[in-house]
Amino acid sequence: MLSRQLAARLQTFETPFYLYDINLLRQTLESLTAVASKYNFKLHYAIKANYDPHILSVIREYGLGIDCASGGEIRAAIEAGFSPDGIVYAGVGKKDKELQYAIHTGIFSINCESLEELALIDRLAGELGKVQDIALRINPDIDPKTNSCIDTGQADSKFGISYEEVMANADLIKSYKNVRIRGMHLHIGSQIRELHVFQYLCDKVNAIVDYLTGMGFNFEFVDVGGGLGVNYDIPENEPVPNFASVFAIINQYLNVSGREVHFEFGRSIVAQCGELITRVLFRKDTATGRKLVIVDASMTELIRPALYGAYHNIENITSEENRKDRYTIVGTACESTDVFNQSLTLPVTVRGDLLTIKSAGAYGMSMASRYNLHDLPGAVYSDEL
Ligand code: LLP
Numbered sequence: 001m002l003s004r005q006l007a008a009r010l011q012t013f014e015t016p017f018y019l020y021d022i023n024l025l026r027q028t029l030e031s032l033t034a035v036a037s038k039y040n041f042k043l044h045y046a047i048k049a050n051y052d053p054h055i056l057s058v059i060r061e062y063g064l065g066i067d068c069a070s071g072g073e074i075r076a077a078i079e080a081g082f083s084p085d086g087i088v089y090a091g092v093g094k095k096d097k098e099l100q101y102a103i104h105t106g107i108f109s110i111n112c113e114s115l116e117e118l119a120l121i122d123r124l125a126g127e128l129g130k131v132q133d134i135a136l137r138i139n140p141d142i143d144p145k146t147n148s149c150i151d152t153g154q155a156d157s158k159f160g161i162s163y164e165e166v167m168a169n170a171d172l173i174k175s176y177k178n179v180r181i182r183g184m185h186l187h188i189g190s191q192i193r194e195l196h197v198f199q200y201l202c203d204k205v206n207a208i209v210d211y212l213t214g215m216g217f218n219f220e221f222v223d224v225g226g227g228l229g230v231n232y233d234i235p236e237n238e239p240v241p242n243f244a245s246v247f248a249i250i251n252q253y254l255n256v257s258g259r260e261v262h263f264e265f266g267r268s269i270v271a272q273c274g275e276l277i278t279r280v281l282f283r284k285d286t287a288t289g290r291k292l293v294i295v296d297a298s299m300t301e302l303i304r305p306a307l308y309g310a311y312h313n314i315e316n317i318t319s320e321e322n323r324k325d326r327y328t329i330v331g332t333a334c335e336s337t338d339v340f341n342q343s344l345t346l347p348v349t350v351r352g353d354l355l356t357i358k359s360a361g362a363y364g365m366s367m368a369s370r371y372n373l374h375d376l377p378g379a380v381y382s383d384e385l
Pocket of ligand 1: 067090187189227228265267268362
């Protein structure tokens, strides 16, 4: 990890802050784009994972489009120089003004998640004198074998339209004049580490596409979403995720038949290039004997542990102690769930030490809040040091 090499330099920055390894980001993008081009797969970066302008400017160099979840994200992508014709937009609750903005901007595809939304897009496009390209976001009912807080493609989920509903309303769906149904979209969840799940996805997509094609739909592209997981346990073992494996599965099992295949990766592109650097404020013991390390970061900088019970590997990067001890690492926020790790063995840790919370480049800064009126954390980039 970069922070270990730079520990002395990092002492001079105000903590907490995100440290981004731009070389690692580039290596990741090189690996991703090299394998994708082998299969002619189209890539969109899920901007919700991290919308830092410097990160976006690097991603843009590699020719990716953007996957957005709101009008604000579309605006951020366009301001960062991404072309609207590479932007896709999903979300169960798109507001009228967000849809108007997306239609007006002429994005590649609105990924439509309900019949009511479809009728609204048709009306708004008509009012703007446009015909909007869309994809139907189908809920394929697949268990992605991940943390249940971040799965999205099971039958009872709020995401997408069930294929039963599409079949039952095929004529209505095809009757709209101001939308052009060009694609099918699916996204089954995030932090997927069991790659055979992508094979199930292909099997389902093949069946659904076949069936709906038989009913008169014509899908020019299939967008299989994102979801590839990263190694949070020991990030050093897998700094660049295994894009080749997931692409090989999709290539082998998805019945492409001349259709474009699109992906929307977020976490796998940016998680490993980011670390949250935080300083130890205090050490104290509870009456029950638990040894607390209180750091100057909290759930307001990185909410994943408090929100999902997510694990992040943590290291003390400045201690030169050989003795070790077992600690609970807690943050500054006024919430009992503001705990980064319940039980972690570290070198004996004291006030002033710097800790790194690793694999924090995805859904870290983008989910930061100002609860307790904390300042938002800063960012330090390896290529500007
Ligand atoms: N496409 C759609 C439609 C999505 O909803 C998402 C993520 C992605 C693509 C990108 O998925 P990824 O490749 O990053 O797995 N805050 C949670 C993750 C929520 C993911 C939401 N959707 C976390 O911290 O784990």
